[in-house]
Amino acid sequence: MSKLQFDGGWEYAPAPESTDHIEVNERYGLFIGGEFVEPASGEYFATTNPATEQQLSSVAAAGTEDVDRAVRAARNGYDKYWSKLSAADRGKYIFRIARMLQERAREFAVIESLDGGKPIRESRDIDIPLAAAHFFYYAGWADKLDYAYPGRNVRPLGVAGQIIPWNFPLLMAAWKIAPALACGNTVVLKPAETTPLTALKLAELVRDADLPPGVVNIVTGAGDTGAAIVDHGDVDKVAFTGSTAVGRAIMERLAGQDKKYTLELGGKAANIIFADAAIDQAVEGIVNGIFFNQGHVCCAGSRLLVQESVADEVIAKLRDRMETLIVGDPLDKNTDIGAINSAAQLERIEHYLKLGRSEGADVYQSSVPVPKQGYWCRPTLFTGVSQSNRVVQEEIFGPVLAIQTFRTFGEALEKANNTPYGLSGGVWTDKGAKIFRMTQGIRAGVVWANTFNKFDPTSPFGGYKESGVGREGGLHGLSAYLDLVAGEAA
Numbered sequence: 001m002s003k004l005q006f007d008g009g010w011e012y013a014p015a016p017e018s019t020d021h022i023e024v025n026e027r028y029g030l031f032i033g034g035e036f037v038e039p040a041s042g043e044y045f046a047t048t049n050p051a052t053e054q055q056l057s058s059v060a061a062a063g064t065e066d067v068d069r070a071v072r073a074a075r076n077g078y079d080k081y082w083s084k085l086s087a088a089d090r091g092k093y094i095f096r097i098a099r100m101l102q103e104r105a106r107e108f109a110v111i112e113s114l115d116g117g118k119p120i121r122e123s124r125d126i127d128i129p130l131a132a133a134h135f136f137y138y139a140g141w142a143d144k145l146d147y148a149y150p151g152r153n154v155r156p157l158g159v160a161g162q163i164i165p166w167n168f169p170l171l172m173a174a175w176k177i178a179p180a181l182a183c184g185n186t187v188v189l190k191p192a193e194t195t196p197l198t199a200l201k202l203a204e205l206v207r208d209a210d211l212p213p214g215v216v217n218i219v220t221g222a223g224d225t226g227a228a229i230v231d232h233g234d235v236d237k238v239a240f241t242g243s244t245a246v247g248r249a250i251m252e253r254l255a256g257q258d259k260k261y262t263l264e265l266g267g268k269a270a271n272i273i274f275a276d277a278a279i280d281q282a283v284e285g286i287v288n289g290i291f292f293n294q295g296h297v298c299c300a301g302s303r304l305l306v307q308e309s310v311a312d313e314v315i316a317k318l319r320d321r322m323e324t325l326i327v328g329d330p331l332d333k334n335t336d337i338g339a340i341n342s343a344a345q346l347e348r349i350e351h352y353l354k355l356g357r358s359e360g361a362d363v364y365q366s367s368v369p370v371p372k373q374g375y376w377c378r379p380t381l382f383t384g385v386s387q388s389n390r391v392v393q394e395e396i397f398g399p400v401l402a403i404q405t406f407r408t409f410g411e412a413l414e415k416a417n418n419t420p421y422g423l424s425g426g427v428w429t430d431k432g433a434k435i436f437r438m439t440q441g442i443r444a445g446v447v448w449a450n451t452f453n454k455f456d457p458t459s460p461f462g463g464y465k466e467s468g469v470g471r472e473g474g475l476h477g478l479s480a481y482l483d484l485v486a487g488e489a490a
């Protein structure tokens with residue numbers, strides 16, 4: 001038993017967030033041209049709560065005909081309304097969305113946790129406030145685009161087709177929609193099939209904010225619906241966040257099409273702990289980096305590289321900490337680790353747990369209790385792994401950490417860079433010089449120092465190698481939605 005525990009561990013009284021104040025319809029249509037409409041096929045599918053396996057609602061399955069209708073609505077919204085508005089007026093609409101999201105933050109947080117399984121502490125403190133922050137940030141850019149690119153004329157691209165994953169549903173919608181609208185585009189957005197509810201709530205909010213019809217369209221469905229967006233001839237830009245496999249398939253489809261695109265894909269980030277780091281803080285950072293949001297984070301710190309002289313100490317502290325993490329009801333404010341997003345994702349994680357064992361890794365799993373109903377995974381460590389093991393190279397997307405040791409700076413850097421990915425990284429050390437050398441050396445879009453998983457709308461985000469193409473966020477995120485032409489700014 002962990003030395004931090006006694007008498008079976010600390011008991012916290014349950015502190016569940018109330019669901020009284022939220023409203024989820026039994027059924028949602030597609031949000032096209034400013035209103036909810038029936039899908040052409042008449043087909044709907046269930047969205048369930050992964051913590052209880054109970055159905056929350058049913059949502060429309062958009063087919064090719066529906067996607068075409070949404071793209072036509074977006075084109076109409078662009079031609080008739082959005083491109084005719086002044087940039088300042090566009091900005092006012094986006095500010096309005098941001099403010100309304102803040103006002104309804106609690107409702108959005110609860111629905112996010114119900115539909116996706118993430119702890120309410122995260123949806124309340126991270127997802128929803130950051131989503132609002134993105135709308136605020138890009139609203140501010142709407143009438144300043146000429147200053148962002150001196151000496152160039154900026155033009156919107158037209159209609160943006162946007163496909164997002166299930167790990168940060170509302171936040172990803174905000175990452176996509178806010179810069180697109182600020183730059184003068186209209187959008188067709190498809191949320192992931194397991195987490196459509198907050199995007200549909202956002203559609204209601206967009207309607208309540210009186211946005212002109214067709215400026216934001218939300219279509220629900222699975223991979224086929226996404227593929228129909230990618231293939232549509234009148235979509236000018238595709239923005240995708242999701243797995244590397246699907247990203248690769250999308251890139252193949254885009255070859256030969258005249259569309260601008262950004263792809264934000266997988267990761268296998270290394271957190272590097274040097275012997276001179278503040279060990280307790282580093283351990284907390286590692287826990288946050290991989291167990292946060294059940295490891296459903298593309299930039300998760302899913303690998304730990306620890307300097308050999310402190311490896312035993314770090315691993316012992318990690319194991320102790322893992323015994324005190326609370327896995328369970330996502331709506332309980334004490335919960336650290338919520339439900340795995342779906343049965344399919346749990347199966348994928350369990351496949352990797354088996355694979356790790358068969359590759360010869362030592363597996364340590366926390367003994368914390370998990371609920372009987374729903375999809376759960378106890379926090380897990382792999383030790384005794386080598387660089388070529390698949391559990392070191394491939395993205396698992398669950399609360400599973402692969403640990404390796406190193407002796408020298410060069411070895412740490414080499415191991416950190418030796419995967420097909422390059423989305424993020426972390427370095428823990430007392431020495432500023434080491435931080436600078438490491439952040440210069442790691443080939444990843446974002447590297448955190450003595451912290452991890454910190455996000456800000458002003459900061460660009462995106463990957464090297466198989467982690468993606470292009471950048472989102474900050475000033476860089478604007479050019480993904482603009483045509484930049486030579487000439488004096490208008």
Ligand code: ADP
Pocket residue numbers: 163164165166190191192193221222223224225226227228230241242243244246247249250
């Ligand atoms: P994961 O494997 O993590 O579930 P995916 O990459 O499959 O993530 O899904 C991310 C998003 O891409 C989802 O909205 C999903 O519906 C969509 N999608 C899946 N397959 C395709 C495809 N072939 N073309 C376009 N979008 C797709």
